[in-house]
Amino acid sequence: MLSFSARAALLAFLLLIASCFVDASRAQSPPRRATTCNGSPDLCNRSFGNVTFVGAHDSYAVGVNSLATNQDYNITQQMNDGIRMLQMQTHNLSGVIQLCHTSCSLYNGGPLSTYLATVKSWLNVNPNEVLSLLIVNSDDFPPTAYDAVFKGAGLDTMSYTPPSASMPASQWPTLGSLIDSGKRLITFMDASADFNTVPYIIDEFINIWETPFDVTTTFDCSVNRTQGDSSTQMYLINHFLDSFVLGQPVPDVSQANQTNAASGQNSLGQQLSLCVSENGRSPNFMLVDFYEYGGGSVFEVAASANGVSYSPTTPIATPIPTSSSTTGSSNDAMPMSARWSVASVMVTSFTFAALHLL
Ligand SMILES: *[C@@H]1O[C@H](CO)[C@@H](O)[C@H](O)[C@H]1NC(C)=O
Ligand SMILES: *[C@@H]1O[C@H](CO)[C@@H](O)[C@H](O)[C@H]1NC(C)=O
Ligand SMILES: *[C@@H]1O[C@H](CO)[C@@H](O)[C@H](O)[C@H]1NC(C)=O
Numbered sequence: 093m094l095s096f097s098a099r100a101a102l103l104a105f106l107l108l109i110a111s112c113f114v115d116a117s118r119a120q121s122p123p124r125r126a127t128t129c130n131g132s133p134d135l136c137n138r139s140f141g142n143v144t145f146v147g148a149h150d151s152y153a154v155g156v157n158s159l160a161t162n163q164d165y166n167i168t169q170q171m172n173d174g175i176r177m178l179q180m181q182t183h184n185l186s187g188v189i190q191l192c193h194t195s196c197s198l199y200n201g202g203p204l205s206t207y208l209a210t211v212k213s214w215l216n217v218n219p220n221e222v223l224s225l226l227i228v229n230s231d232d233f234p235p236t237a238y239d240a241v242f243k244g245a246g247l248d249t250m251s252y253t254p255p256s257a258s259m260p261a262s263q264w265p266t267l268g269s270l271i272d273s274g275k276r277l278i279t280f281m282d283a284s285a286d287f288n289t290v291p292y293i294i295d296e297f298i299n300i301w302e303t304p305f306d307v308t309t310t311f312d313c314s315v316n317r318t319q320g321d322s323s324t325q326m327y328l329i330n331h332f333l334d335s336f337v338l339g340q341p342v343p344d345v346s347q348a349n350q351t352n353a354a355s356g357q358n359s360l361g362q363q364l365s366l367c368v369s370e371n372g373r374s375p376n377f378m379l380v381d382f383y384e385y386g387g388g389s390v391f392e393v394a395a396s397a398n399g400v401s402y403s404p405t406t407p408i409a410t411p412i413p414t415s416s417s418t419t420g421s422s423n424d425a426m427p428m429s430a431r432w433s434v435a436s437v438m439v440t441s442f443t444f445a446a447l448h449l450l
């Protein structure tokens with residue numbers, strides 16, 4: 093049996109040892125300081141609200157020879173190539189949050205849980221990247237339903253929670269601090285976000301304004317949708333061109349090279365210049381279809397807006413040739429026929445007629 097003073101001395105000794113371990117573990121993991129952020133050292137000190145990101149419109153709607161797809165490549169390839177905002181539309185399929193296009197019978201891109209697992213895997217192997225999600229909450233699931241799926245994917249703990257429900261562009265943290273804190277997933281939702289229940293599902297329109305969507309003619313830079321002050325908010329340009337097939341707007345892949353280009357009529361570069369001239373600053377997000385058309389031009393436009401160089405470490409994906417349903421050498425009489433068979437147009441057109449295709 094130790095005396096009281098011996099026990100006190102032993103306890104003091106043990107505490108000293110313990111405190112050394114605590115100090116040692118602190119010394120071993122100082123706050124990380126990212127030196128490269130989203131591919132560039134120059135972006136680490138830049139506010140998230142002062143960076144231009146390329147986004148994939150309907151990122152989950154992948155495939156060729158379909159009226160209802162907007163991308164040729166899956167989200168892993170999209171992110172590897174430089175897409176840093178993934179836009180998606182959710183639907184209620186028997187109670188499950190599912191990524192469908194307009195309706196699940198038209199295009200079913202699988203459950204959100206599978207999609208988010210892919211996002212998590214990608215973030216894990218790309219620790220110096222900040223990624224945004226933009227959810228179009230078509231069937232009005234409550235934020236708590238999303239929270240459960242984010243938790244299941246392990247993405248709740250990687251999600252950035254702003255200090256308040258809305259913030260002007262200038263108040264957003266730097267990419268470096270987002271990366272250092274490990275909170276490098278920024279999620280926006282167009283409807284039913286609630287800061288008081290799930291604060292990391294951020295209300296889109298009190299933070300971001302958008303230009304018109306479903307454009308079939310020329311891109312402008314007008315404020316189409318917002319619920320805030322567009323002079324201080326971040327903003328998003330919907331730079332994807334539709335054309336009419338049997339009276340319904342569908343993605344116009346035949347123009348995608350030009351639409352995505354750095355310069356020229358109706359190009360991404362042209363819309364960006366127009367926006368800079370009207371707003372005095374670049375858009376934060378540029379949503380495109382078939383992002384790889386243009387051979388990386390969409391990323392060149394973003395890099396140039398950010399004042400950094402575009403230097404991909406590996407070549408980006410190339411457009412997937414569409415199958416031709418016609419035997420003739422020219423598709424001039426029906427440009428869409430290269431991508432979609434007449435039959436599929438006929439079969440799906442009634443669905444488009446009834447439902448607005450975003
Ligand atoms: C970021 O800014 C801080 C000072 O505000 C500076 O010490 C640091 O070197 C900068 N980092 C980069 C990567 O430019
Ligand atoms: C995504 O696409 C790439 C090719 O671009 C392919 O290698 C990969 O297997 C795909 N991933 C899934 C989950 O289908
Ligand atoms: C989703 O659909 C199911 C029926 O399939 C319904 O019970 C549930 O209330 C719906 N959820 C929402 C958020 O509307």
Ligand SMILES: *[C@@H]1O[C@H](CO)[C@@H](O)[C@H](O)[C@H]1NC(C)=O
Binds near residue numbers: 305306317
């Ligand atoms: C927003 O854009 C949509 C589609 O382009 C259009 O139908 C709508 O009238 C626009 N609304 C405003 C307020 O500009």
Ligand SMILES: *[C@@H]1O[C@H](CO)[C@@H](O)[C@H](O)[C@H]1NC(C)=O
Binds near residue numbers: 346347385
């Ligand atoms: C787009 O550009 C690529 C590369 O120059 C070319 O191979 C492809 O045929 C073009 N596609 C269209 C639809 O113009």
Ligand SMILES: *[C@@H]1O[C@H](CO)[C@@H](O)[C@H](O)[C@H]1NC(C)=O
Binds near residue numbers: 141143372375
């Ligand atoms: C970032 O700030 C610079 C300098 O004010 C500006 O030229 C640029 O357009 C801004 N970019 C964004 C996305 O706000």
